[in-house]
Amino acid sequence: MGIFLISVLLALLFGRIYCGWICPIHTVTRGITWIKKKLHIKSFRIPVSLTKPWVRISVFGLFIALFIFIMVSGKQLPVLPTFFSIGIIVALFFPEELWHRYLCPYGALMSFPARKAKYAMDIDPGACNSCGRCMRICPAKAVEKGEHHYDILKKDCLVCMDCSRGCKQKSIRYRTEAR
Template sequence: MKKKPVKIIIQLASLVLFFVMLRTNNLKIWLAIFLIGVASAPIIGRIYCGWVCPIHTGTMFMTAIKKKFNIKSRVIPNSLRAPWIRYALAALLVVVFVIGEIKGRRIPALVFLFTAGIVITLMYSEVLWHRYLCPYGAFLKVAASKTKRGMVIDKNICKDNGTCKNICPAEAVVTLDGRNQIDNSECLVCMKCKMNCQENAIFYKRIN
């Protein structure tokens, strides 16, 4: 496995910044960071998800803890795999934000979602949160649907051994015509597939 110390440093720095903003009641600045992530997604993909998002960093560490202590994940119920759920949660998130602004009262939705992501990942794999429940992911999926850059599997190198598909925390690796491909609208750009690819067949690059 190839280590990515720069990515880990950025993730930890973002997590610390998040808690500092929470402590100083400046979460609107984090909202601005998220909106920058959404605005940039059509160009660079969901970099926000894989490199900046505090929820992803939290779920990543939770997954590592589960692996160390051999904590098994429950099977994700089909009822929670419904694609409409995260869009409904995204709509609810917008409503909560608007109500908070109208009433002039801070509603800690991001704190609740951060906690929810950690607790859910304790019980299930990261896939449930990243692919099916995260309301922020709903916005970013739409924004990244036609991204110009993203993770690409080189078909001339790939031997389709399935490693990338098995470890992707968002089920972004799909099989089409017998070959593995990456759905960049779902991809978190977390680089986990690239770091674990034995053939070095996965690259972050411009998408044709």
């Protein structure tokens, strides 16, 4: 829990690095996604109802309510193993983005400080040829098409570097927001 709390504070500077580099659910879902790709297993489409903001807020609210209940009652509930199991089950049937962007309570919490992160993944519009590869490979679907080029949403970006590694134009870098 200490690592997670420090990561929330670090998200103010570096974005959601916990999500992309430390999170055990992300680590396992990446493996599941890799296996599904190698075996040509298609994921179900994400139901539109699960992409509504109230779903993320509800899951986050449930997480906070459970945390408060545990603190007040002193009872030990398997909250973290339960969320881990749910994340794995979601990854087995749906694209990773369902968990990362819409259901993960940690991601919801980290999205707030990540909005103000000093460092973030950034696309150089002068080098970007708008091929859309970054958008297709982002596990959190944090890349969106802007009017003239693609943009990365800091609040949703896992800072996993998949977009940077996949960009043939080398137009995506992790850098300070001083552009």
